[in-house]
Amino acid sequence: MTRYVFQFEEGNGQDRKRLGGKGAGLAEMSRIGLPVPPGFTITTEACNQYQAEGRVPDGLMAEVWDHLARLESKLRSKLGDPDRPLLVSVRSGAPISMPGMMDTVLNLGLNPETTEGLGRQTGNRRFALDSYRRFIQMFGNVVMHMEHSEFEHILEDVKASSHITLDTELTESNLETVIARYKDLVEKRTGRAFPDNPKEQLEMAILAVFDSWRNPRAIVYRRLNKIPDDLGTAVNVQSMVFGNMGDTSATGVLFTRNPNTGEPGMYGEYLTNAQGEDVVAGIRTPKSIDQMAEEMPKTYQELVEVCRLLETHYHDMQDIEFTVQQETLYVLQTRSGKRTARAAVKIAVDMAEEGVVTKEEAIRRQDPAQVQRLLYRQIDPEAAVDLLAQGLPASPGAASGKVVFTADEAEARGQAGEAVILVRPETTPDDIHGIVAAQGVLTSRGGMTSHAAIVARGMGKPAVTGCEAVKISLQDETFQVDGRVIAKDTVVTIDGGTGRVMLGQVPTVEPELSEEFTKLLNWADKVRRLRVHANADTPEDAAKAREFGATGVGLCRTEHMFMGQDRLPVVQAMILAETLEERETALKELLPMQEGDFYGILKAMDGYPVTIRLLDPPLHEFLPDIQDTEAALRRAQEADNSREVERLEAVLRRARSLFEFNPMLGFRGVRLGIVYPEIYAMQARAIFQAQAALLKEGLHPEVEVMIPLVGIPAELSRMKDLVAEVNQAVADEAHVALPYKIGTMIEVPRAALVAGEIAEHAEFFSFGTNDLTQTTFGYSRDDAESKFLPTYLADKILKENPFMVLDRDGVGRLIQIAVQDGRTTRSELKVGICGEHGGDPASIAFCHQVGLNYVSCSPFRVPVARLAAAQAALE
């Protein structure tokens, strides 16, 4: 004969099919020795049999009574016994979780006699009456199918006539009235008295749970979630326990370790002679769990053992609720404990060192997004803030400073040591010098991948973007928000991790690479196959990246170097040159500056590869705005300044001739190198001269020259020849061999599609996934983020913003084609990624899967990339 009922400790924790999810969980906890309130599970087979036959299966109730008796003897109490009343909960539990779809009955076993008994036991008759009142209401609703609202009306009525507003103000007498009226209601509506016999209550409740399998919302839920209708539900009958049965009883919550710091040892609080609600309600002040060592030493020791058991079993820090009923400890619930980023790292490392988890598990357990937060300065969680507005959390970290409205002022005052926040409607490449010198950036327009956001993230600088509540008047040098006017020089604080903009200087917490974090990353380094490089345009960035564990610079952009205040006039002269000679004169002036740039970066990353990308942006980005120039020209004409007129006319002519309808798809990257080879030649010379100087100092510069935006093999082969020619010339001059690698960015779809041919000329590929995403989707990032992408994400047309998380189906497929074809041509081809995705954990996992050699990301993302690369390797 089939057995339908199992005590929790008899059950097989893996048998979710028969015991249901909850029943299997209770079995599991019982099995590992946790003191869960005892009880038993009626299997799904019983439910299915009941559904099939339309009646209670033969022998089921006999088995239930048998198991109830075992429960009673275990607990030395008895269902319906006025002196030691046993109370139970009855809950459904299907093999696949269907949250909220089926029903629960608590405190089953109460009737007038046992209620008085419970009152005596707990010394709290009001509590017992309230429990009885709630039981009638729940049982009436769930088992007897009455309207919940009808009970509520009675309760409201009694409160009103007693001039009471809160349930907690109900007196014992009020509650007796409520109970009497509830029972009358039940009899009136159902034609039968509310059952006082606890066994009758139990049988009715079990059948009600069986029936709930077929209630309409459960049926709809199963259809939506494709859950078979023939699974059935199990029924769990569990004893109720009470922490309010005198001074040997208690209730509390605790973490198995400190969730803020990660320090080992229990962390929590409890109340003696109290219910769980009392701890939460905060009416009485709970005691620290440490006090229990003295007050209830036996229970304390039991808890220590429970914590050990739990961590050993779940391999993680747990957050538990417990109750002590007359010296007996019960664990009511356990789950993984929430924790701070700092604690997460320490707990994982400690547990690995304690042998509770393996190092691999310690690595796997980290949430990279959470860990990332460790690397940014944060608002002190204790601080009071005056919130001005909420924008997009564009680049994490917190910063305070005086509001300024131009990049030039930000630069001047920032370099003078003042803390300033640059506030702009949006930023452009012209503003970079200001962003560099500011503590952080706030813009009223632009999305998470606007220029300001990208540049700031690249620099690890806090930014809040798209903060539309902020109305900027550049003319008045003020911004308004909700009618408050914030003038220049007012101190504000921004939190780029949450998007908050706050008035005044808000205290912040310093970032740290803790000892445990360093240890964890070192373990990660042993596991990962992907190398981690950094995107760095300055020696400072390169040094920071190295400190964070980068073993190379995967992308050194040379255009930011052109933007410096000392360079820009020379760069503009080069662009305005009307002959090759004029251009070469300007380039000669730039050469020593560029050489210095490369010298510094190669030195900071000495011994590791540095991938230097030759000039990429369209030349018009270095010229002043056309409309501004027109205005300046009008002024010069009015002032009769003929020399200035002539100069401005030349600028305008050139700017107009360089104007582009779609600069993103325009005259940039290698296209510049083909039309103006002298520019790339100058840059190559600067690189090799820097390399020669370092070699002579006995250092080990590893040079990689990267040609951007290649889409045609011939583009690369031409530039490869040009670079080789310059290399030879510099080597001859310096009398030293200057080894280097040449490669290209793959950032337009065609490059991926003809990668097999490109690899004939390239020693490495670097996927520029920012641009590759734009061209593959046909999106202009700035336009898309402010126009239609928000709708796409809200409507789930896209699951993720493809500029944040690499699009595997489209962009990813191109990457796979390029890797495969490229390696077919050149098996030792080195392949990496240097778009923003290089710092995104999900994208890093993809890079690992498709066999890239490295990822390159901003210095502040290097630690997380090391971790994510290890996690990917452990998948």
Add this chain to the structure above:
Amino acid sequence: MTRYVFQFEEGNGQDRKRLGGKGAGLAEMSRIGLPVPPGFTITTEACNQYQAEGRVPDGLMAEVWDHLARLESKLRSKLGDPDRPLLVSVRSGAPISMPGMMDTVLNLGLNPETTEGLGRQTGNRRFALDSYRRFIQMFGNVVMHMEHSEFEHILEDVKASSHITLDTELTESNLETVIARYKDLVEKRTGRAFPDNPKEQLEMAILAVFDSWRNPRAIVYRRLNKIPDDLGTAVNVQSMVFGNMGDTSATGVLFTRNPNTGEPGMYGEYLTNAQGEDVVAGIRTPKSIDQMAEEMPKTYQELVEVCRLLETHYHDMQDIEFTVQQETLYVLQTRSGKRTARAAVKIAVDMAEEGVVTKEEAIRRQDPAQVQRLLYRQIDPEAAVDLLAQGLPASPGAASGKVVFTADEAEARGQAGEAVILVRPETTPDDIHGIVAAQGVLTSRGGMTSHAAIVARGMGKPAVTGCEAVKISLQDETFQVDGRVIAKDTVVTIDGGTGRVMLGQVPTVEPELSEEFTKLLNWADKVRRLRVHANADTPEDAAKAREFGATGVGLCRTEHMFMGQDRLPVVQAMILAETLEERETALKELLPMQEGDFYGILKAMDGYPVTIRLLDPPLHEFLPDIQDTEAALRRAQEADNSREVERLEAVLRRARSLFEFNPMLGFRGVRLGIVYPEIYAMQARAIFQAQAALLKEGLHPEVEVMIPLVGIPAELSRMKDLVAEVNQAVADEAHVALPYKIGTMIEVPRAALVAGEIAEHAEFFSFGTNDLTQTTFGYSRDDAESKFLPTYLADKILKENPFMVLDRDGVGRLIQIAVQDGRTTRSELKVGICGEHGGDPASIAFCHQVGLNYVSCSPFRVPVARLAAAQAALE
């Protein structure tokens, strides 16, 4: 023993290896019975033997003398015979053509005696002396390695001392002086007398040709062209013939058919008692070949037979040079004759009907680019023109009209029946109404694929773009070119096939679909597998396309319909709407207009599919220019026109909010449909209402709804549901089933990469290769053409402009991926192309190869597409 020498008629025309290319050709012509001047070929084996041994191979010269004797007897003349002197040419001829790399000697056999004999024979002693003078110079240079310039100095010297400037003015006496001084020079420089023995001349010349195989320029040429060094060269010894040996001699050129009209029958001219040069020099007026029927009837009949032989053998119309030497006809050269487009078609069709070629050959033989010219009005080739400037030939055809400078004026005057040419710095979509009404377009900026060029080509309207010599002053309504000022209303003529801009009304020739062309296209239709549809936005275009043989509309763009003068205000109101209700009100007003548009097109293409693309361009294209609006706003503010100020402020706000950095990658296509579904819903309703009306008239509208710019499967599935909903609603209202197909354009790389999933929702794909090329390469067409593409094409970084000829490696690979993945999902998927490439023959060949179902191009390209599709099928 190896045989080294073959008479032309003994040789195997296929044996290029032994006879060389020229020798095999001479053998072939002799073999088919053409009267080529007789001669013999010394094989490459002789040359190789000579190179290997360093001396003349045994027996070679004996064989040469033997063959010389056969030649002499054939011609009844003799090398060195003063009465009947045989003269020969000696030419190299390698198995692989090496043009100009090796040497030639003409008139070999001349010496003082034979020169006098030639003078007697031709009755022209001066000619004989001049021939001798030239022979010494050529032989001296080629065989005896003397400097050409030294001979020239003597010639100049004699001319100077006789006060002569032209060679033709040299008297017999002058020539005798030159000959004497040439011979002295030879003796002085080489230490030996110039050889007078013709046999000695011949042996020396043969060895000189052998030696020329190893001259430095031949060696370099072979290295560059990867031609093996051991092929060797053959030597051709051919008798010289003379058309100036009296009145039974003649020389002439003829085409086997009329090269202008294609009419059958010889077409050419000749001179009796003359040399070839005399015909070319135009000193005497040649006679029509027809006259020869009377004057030299036997030769005429021989020529008729030669023409028949040639056409039968070469399967094409030939252009020949011939000489009659004392009644004997010799064909000196034959090659395929150049011909007009009209003649090409007629000749091919006639020859097919005559059985000379198959219909397939007639089709294959056409040059589609040439045939295309048949479909455009052309400048009368006889007309005298006053050329103003030369621009890019952006859209073929010729047109004359009065110059106007605004689209509005072009529209007003064009609709009033005036012929106008719209002259603009460049055009934008706002100018379309002007282009429609003008005869043609002239712009000073923009490339072959600028807006003006594309729109004009689409309309089959002549356009000259990028005509930078034209300096336009919109303010003065004039343009200047080379200092000439052309005012408004001046009549000019443009030729979009050549890029010429001419002053005044130049006569033109009407295009025609001749009887033969129609016949040829009908043959092509039987051969081709690709269907040919047309891109048509109006009923007129659809009708024109149908007339040209299109069997469907592959792309009906709905945005041009929004640009009409009556629509634009409503469209703008729709865009400026601040609520859904306001927008729907404007859309309701547009609905009947759109319904009318679709009704007309579906009716014009009744029975064939019409693929209607829902709105594609970004909304800001329908709003006025931001700067113009700012200026208007300033004026309205000054005029205190508060209502206008308010209106303009609203326009500005919206225009600014819609502003995009890269409109090509912006908020357009399906992205509009997702964010503003009401726009697409209106268009769908207009389509289905038109369909319902036509069905009720008993017609057969075949509706295909195309969603543009899809890159994500969910985009299409949403729009598919929307269209289906509207379809059901209209069908219910009209009580008629409205069958239709739904599909998408594949125009961003991601669409091709996820085509397998997109095909779950699409019944057809249409490759929008204009945009797909832009996004695959990462090019903005307008920017690329004016910035770097010219350099790329000049430097051969790209072989073709990828906007004109489909890029097979990149874009083509995406197309192949999409076709394959799409058909894997849905085997009956219909796939076509609707970019400009749909009218390009090379691209059509690719479409055929990768298995597309149809190509769609502008109506004026339909005939050529039919032809190209047939040619592709015949490959």
